[in-house]
Amino acid sequence: MNSTLVTVVGHVASDVRYATTANGVPVASFRLAATDRRFDKQREVWVDGDTSFYTVWSCS
Template identity: 70%
Template sequence: MNETLVTIVGNAATDVRYSTTAAGVPLASFRLASTERRFDRQRGAWVDGETSFVTVWAWRWMAENVVSSVGKGDPLVVTGKLRVRDREQDGKRVVTVDIDAWALGHDLARGTSAFRRAVRARPELVEQQPSWERTAVGGEAMPTERVPAPV
């Protein structure tokens, strides 16, 4: 297994985009901005360096949790498989940098977060899955409707 694993600390630079593949697999993505900070001895102060942008991809249950938990500007820590691709677009060489997330969470060095375990229902026991939306207050994910399981 020759995979390049990375951990990046940064901020969500875009809102999370959510979709499903043709096979129905949930997929979420967003851009993560990570800015280098270093101490400048001549100035005697911390200064910002270059900002790197990567696209973070989350699949399956993580995708559903990401869309319910992450908002633009949130400080995050992302660990996953690095993918760097060279391609041509409109006659120009373009390099894209992606991370297939294996673990993703809020950066607790810069704020607090409240963890809630996601409950997964067995599809055969649920008539209709609730649709999840971020609420305007607090960003907490809440179902828009609740459907009880048959007894």
């Protein structure tokens, strides 16, 4: 099995939902908002780009 590690920095954009599967495995999920930010050399200011939303889930 291959795996890829991805790091996204952002803000939690929803309530965290907790549940347990039929097999008794605890799971959690939430939405994460991450906005691209870059320095505009011409204007000498930081500017925000587009915001991307991700659904994050975890299970034990």
